[in-house]
Amino acid sequence: MLRKALVGIVMVLSAAALSSAQTPSNVVRDESDTHIPSAARLYIAPIEGGYDIYLAAAMHKKEVPLTLVTDKSKADFELSGVTESEKAGWAKTIFLASTATNEQASIKIVNLKTGTIVFGYNVNKSNSARGKQSSSEACAKHLKEKIEAR
Amino acid sequence: MLRKAVLVAVSVGLMASTGSAQSSGKTVLKPGAKVFINTMPDGFETFLKSALSKKKVPLTIVDSRENADLEMTGASETQKAGAAKKIFMGSWQSDEQATISIADLKSGEIVFAYSVNKRNSVHGKQSTAEACAVHIKDELEKTK
Numbered sequence: 001m002l003r004k005a006l007v008g009i010v011m012v013l014s015a016a017a018l019s020s021a022q023t024p025s026n027v028v029r030d031e032s033d034t035h036i037p038s039a040a041r042l043y044i045a046p047i048e049g050g051y052d053i054y055l056a057a058a059m060h061k062k063e064v065p066l067t068l069v070t071d072k073s074k075a076d077f078e079l080s081g082v083t084e085s086e087k088a089g090w091a092k093t094i095f096l097a098s099t100a101t102n103e104q105a106s107i108k109i110v111n112l113k114t115g116t117i118v119f120g121y122n123v124n125k126s127n128s129a130r131g132k133q134s135s136s137e138a139c140a141k142h143l144k145e146k147i148e149a150r
Numbered sequence: 151m152l153r154k155a156v157l158v159a160v161s162v163g164l165m166a167s168t169g170s171a172q173s174s175g176k177t178v179l180k181p182g183a184k185v186f187i188n189t190m191p192d193g194f195e196t197f198l199k200s201a202l203s204k205k206k207v208p209l210t211i212v213d214s215r216e217n218a219d220l221e222m223t224g225a226s227e228t229q230k231a232g233a234a235k236k237i238f239m240g241s242w243q244s245d246e247q248a249t250i251s252i253a254d255l256k257s258g259e260i261v262f263a264y265s266v267n268k269r270n271s272v273h274g275k276q277s278t279a280e281a282c283a284v285h286i287k288d289e290l291e292k293t294k
Contacts, residue, residue, distance in 0.1 A: 049225060049227070050191070050224065050225020050226075050249060051225075053223060053224055053225055053249040053250065053251045053263065053265070054225075054249045054265050056249075056251045056260050056263035057249050057250070057251065057263035057264050057265035058265065059263070060260075060262065060263040060264070061264075061265075067259055068251075068259065068260035068263075069257075069258045069259055069260070070253045070258050070259075070260065071258040074258050087229060090232060090233065090234035093232065093234040093235050093238065093239065094234050094238050097238070097239065099229075099235055099239075099245060099269065100269075101229075129267075130247075130267035131227075131245075131247045131267045132227075132247060132249075132265070132267075133247065133249075133265045133266070133267045134267075136265065
């Protein structure tokens, strides 16, 4: 009787250990985890050089179906990012007759309830026709595609 | 009598649900609203105030955030012409970029945002500020 009970306990413990070991690799994320619903409230965190405002303008122009808010506590999602501009040097101005900047930017959007990163995008534009405006509009366009993809 | 009461209750319920659906719509920029223009790098807010006045944008600019319905924030950047541009391209004009956003202070929603990039800007920051003002005016005319 005691032996049977011991065997039972060992089996239960090993099953529990196995299941806990398998959990991280076997987790199949629900698609709703990375979904950005239309009309969700998005807060854009301040980004160096006022790039957050360029992003707001780009989302307005590209008609991204999100409501932008200025208060993080009222938001469902938070956008954060980094950006870098490289101005044309004298050699580029003389030999390529171009004063256009090179732009790169990267953004990510986090679901504030679950903490999941639901969207990320990088853009690099050489000879950007309209500087930061071009890179921010690329971000907005791809975000719109992501929202409308479902 | 009972049937009439039920009908009235149902119609009142329907009207209430329609009203709540309409009130949840996006906040829009409205003519005559009081706007506070926050400080911006390089004093771009001063250029914006002048541009809003010049382009006769139907908004009232106030000095205090407490008295405002809307708040305008923005950023601007100027790239002056270097020696190479002056000598080889024969241009002394600067490249300008600016961006603004207008938020409703009650709802916290961004109701309008715009960015502009001008190469060889004829009047420097004045040109970008006036472009912002023209587009705000266009937006206000849409909502009339």
